[in-house]
Amino acid sequence: ETGVTQTPRHLVMGMTNKKSLKCEQHLGHNAMYWYKQSAKKPLELMFVYSLEERVENNSVPSRFSPECPNSSHLFLHLHTLQPEDSALYLCASSQTGQTRRYTFGSGTRLTVV
Amino acid sequence: DQQVKQNSPSLSVQEGRISILNCDYTNSMFDYFLWYKKYPAEGPTFLISISSIKDKNEDGRFTVFLNKSAKHLSLHIVPSQPGDSAVYFCAATGAGSYQLTFGKGTKLSVIP
Numbered sequence: 352e353t354g355v356t357q358t359p360r361h362l363v364m365g366m367t368n369k370k371s372l373k374c375e376q377h378l379g380h381n382a383m384y385w386y387k388q389s390a391k392k393p394l395e396l397m398f399v400y401s402l403e404e405r406v407e408n409n410s411v412p413s414r415f416s417p418e419c420p421n422s423s424h425l426f427l428h429l430h431t432l433q434p435e436d437s438a439l440y441l442c443a444s445s446q447t448g449q450t451r452r453y454t455f456g457s458g459t460r461l462t463v464v
Numbered sequence: 465d466q467q468v469k470q471n472s473p474s475l476s477v478q479e480g481r482i483s484i485l486n487c488d489y490t491n492s493m494f495d496y497f498l499w500y501k502k503y504p505a506e507g508p509t510f511l512i513s514i515s516s517i518k519d520k521n522e523d524g525r526f527t528v529f530l531n532k533s534a535k536h537l538s539l540h541i542v543p544s545q546p547g548d549s550a551v552y553f554c555a556a557t558g559a560g561s562y563q564l565t566f567g568k569g570t571k572l573s574v575i576p
Contacts, residue, residue, distance in 0.1 A: 355507070382562060393466065394508075394553070394566040407562060441507055451496055451557050453564060455507030 354378065357442050357456035364432065365464055372427040372459045374442030380454070382447045383425040385417060388439040388458070400425060401447055432463045467491045468556050470567035477574050483541040485570050487554030490535065494556040498564065499528060499539050502551045511552070512539070544574045 355376045364370050376383065385397040399407035400419040414436075416428040425442055439460050443453035469488045477483045487497075495516040500508035514521040514528045514537065521528050527540045541548055554567040 357507075384562075391568065393468070393568045394564075396563050396565075399562045401562060443507075447562070451564070452498065452510045452513065453508075455500075455509070457505065457507045 355442055355444055355454050355456035357440075357459050359459060360457065361460045361462075363462045363464060364429065366432060366434070368429075368432075370429045372429070372440055372442075372461075374425040374427075374456055376423055376425075376442075376444040376454070378444055378446075378454060380444035380446045381422055382445045383419060383422075384443040384445075384453065385425065385427050386441040386443060386455075388441060390438075394441065398427075429461075432461075434463050437462045465490075466567075467494075468554055468565050468567040470552075470554055470570050472570050473568070474571040474573070477544045477572065479546055479574055479576050480543045483539075483544045483548065483572055483574065485539040485541075485552050485554075485572065487537050487539075487567055488535060489537075489556050491556070491558070491565075492535075493558040494565075495559055496557050497528070497530060497537050498555045498557075499526075500553040500555060500566075502553065502569070508553055541572075544572075546574050546576050548572060549574045 358373045382401045386394045397411045398417040418426040439458045441458045442456040445453045498513040499511040501511045502508040512526050530537045551569040551571045553569045555564040
């Protein structure tokens with residue numbers, strides 16, 4: 352399998368639930384990203400991991416907690432979310448120091464009820 | 465404040481004609497620009513890019529033009545095909561940055 356794979360594709364969760372989004376890349380890239388796409392808004396960068404270290408955290412609320420156990424896997428742990436957190440969450444990867452092209456996964460459509 | 469702006473939310477073009485998608489940016493530190501294409505229920509896929517040292521880059525039916533003085537870039541698709549119908553995102557980044565800054569996207573519809 353190649354590319355960037357995200358699971359689950361769809362998720363509905365209550366505001367008191369805890370869930371996790373998973374991202375896996377088989378491209379040998381060394382940087383991974385979480386982006387959020389809300390309706391009628393640009394894609395917003397949430398977190399960046401380079402060589403498994405978090406290098407950027409764009410003022411994301413603490414109810415979102417990323418984890419990067421190795422260069423191929425990235426998680427986004429969700430806890431006590433709000434309805435306004437409903438969005439498409441996209442994972443991407445790239446090879447730093449070379450092209451700045453990202454390869455995106457298909458995303459997880461999250462609905463908070 | 466949006467640093468990358470795509471002011472046209474949608475565009476309709478007849479099959480075989482030219483599609484022109486526009487993008488403006490405000491950050492002078494941006495030196496690399498990309499276009500991504502997104503179909504429904506899929507993630508964005510890379511289409512074409514251009515470095516600030518160039519003013520044109522061509523790849524098959526797709527050409528990106530960069531006007532640095534105007535802080536403007538455009539994507540030309542010639543000839544347009546129904547399979548080109550998608551949302552197109554403009555993105556920009558600066559040297560040493562991990563971050564791609566995206567516009568809101570333009571939905572292109574190519575009418576057969």
